[in-house]
Amino acid sequence: MKIPASLPLYSCLAFGVACMSCAAILIRLAEATPFAISAYRVSIAAVILIPITSIKQGNDFLKWSTSVWLWSSLAGLLLAVHFATWITSLAYTSVASSVMLVTTAPVFVGMLSHWGLRERLSARMFTGILVAVSGGVVIGYGDYTTGVDPLFGDLLAIAGAISAGGYFVIGRKLRGQVDLLPYITVVYSTAAVWLVGLALATGQPMSGYTPSTYLILIGLAVGPQLLGHSSLNWALKYLSAVLVSVVILTEPIGSTILAYLILNEEVTRYTLIGGMLVLTGIYVVIGQERGER
Numbered sequence: 001m002k003i004p005a006s007l008p009l010y011s012c013l014a015f016g017v018a019c020m021s022c023a024a025i026l027i028r029l030a031e032a033t034p035f036a037i038s039a040y041r042v043s044i045a046a047v048i049l050i051p052i053t054s055i056k057q058g059n060d061f062l063k064w065s066t067s068v069w070l071w072s073s074l075a076g077l078l079l080a081v082h083f084a085t086w087i088t089s090l091a092y093t094s095v096a097s098s099v100m101l102v103t104t105a106p107v108f109v110g111m112l113s114h115w116g117l118r119e120r121l122s123a124r125m126f127t128g129i130l131v132a133v134s135g136g137v138v139i140g141y142g143d144y145t146t147g148v149d150p151l152f153g154d155l156l157a158i159a160g161a162i163s164a165g166g167y168f169v170i171g172r173k174l175r176g177q178v179d180l181l182p183y184i185t186v187v188y189s190t191a192a193v194w195l196v197g198l199a200l201a202t203g204q205p206m207s208g209y210t211p212s213t214y215l216i217l218i219g220l221a222v223g224p225q226l227l228g229h230s231s232l233n234w235a236l237k238y239l240s241a242v243l244v245s246v247v248i249l250t251e252p253i254g255s256t257i258l259a260y261l262i263l264n265e266e267v268t269r270y271t272l273i274g275g276m277l278v279l280t281g282i283y284v285v286i287g288q289e290r291g292e293r
Contacts, residue, residue, distance in 0.1 A: 009239075012234065012235065013235055016228045016231025019223045019228035020224045020229070020251050022224060022258065024090060024099050024259065025095070025255065025259060026224070030216040030220070031209060032217070033205065034204070035087075037087050037220070038087050039192065039195035039196045039206065040206075040220070041217065041221050042225060044217065044221035044222075045192075045225040046189040046192045048222075049181065050189070056181060057182050064178065068174060068178060071174055072190070076187045076190025076191040076193075077191070078164070079190075080195050081159070082163040082164045084195060085156045086098065089154070091153070092150060092152050093153025094271070095256065096265065097153070097274075099157075100135075100256075100271065100278055101136055101157035101278075103282075104136060104161045104278055104281075106165075106242055106245040107133070109168050110129065112166055112169045113169055113241055124284060132277065132282050135277025135278035137274075138273055139270060139278075164245075171183075172236045172241035176237060180233060183233065187233075232244050
């Protein structure tokens with residue numbers, strides 16, 4: 001397997017994270033329910049991908065083994081859980097807290113890689129996990145008395161981080177076996193089916209929104225989803241799940257700045273302190289793997 005040069009590889013990841021940093025702001029601006037936002041995000045992306053993949057890849061899907069189909073479908077389910085929990089969390093807690101907590105995914109990638117990918121969880125990595133979790137506790141404590149139900153929102157964001165961890169680990173497992181376009185088409189389509197069903201089952205409307213909201217939903221699908229998430233899935237063929245997932249550590253910086261500038265959202269000292277602990281813990285988690293590479 002030929003690995004791309006470092007500059008285009010990491011430039012692609014940086015561009016993807018920049019696109020993903022806009023997600024929390026777009027979600028806040030969209031006047032739609034959380035499950036509807038989640039469903040539209042991946043459904044529009046899937047609708048765009050299906051004809052493109054059919055033209056470029058043909059019937060490559062038919063050559064997949066049953067195992068690849070099952071793992072890809074599970075990745076789609078985990079992506080649906082990630083969006084459903086994280087996007088809902090934004091209705092209960094601050095953008096800064098939500099994004100900081102959901103970007104602890106590399107911690108869970110490390111733990112899942114230990115069992116799923118047979119990568120040993122070192123003492124250094126375990127220490128990093130403890131530091132990152134303590135940061136999450138600080139953020140949750142600082143939010144406890146503010147907002148609609150910030151503690152519940154923080155727990156939803158953590159659930160989003162855990163499901164994202166599984167999504168990245170499966171992506172790392174499969175991207176060496178299948179091409180990018182068919183993989184993300186199956187994953188996004190599977191997530192879309194789950195999320196549309198969830199929205200309908202819970203009575204959250206899928207229509208009746210303003211034209212500006214529909215434009216925001218299209219932007220969410222094209223930017224953070226197609227360009228952002230797909231960039232990370234592309235990189236999973238060449239880099240470990242831990243290294244790829246750690247790129248999202250820069251997402252809270254962009255999201256928090258945008259929330260401050262656009263939404264006038266205050267950044268509390270608990271968010272800053274907890275965020276520093278989260279980032280420090282994740283840095284420690286990846287230190288071992290970076291040293292080995």
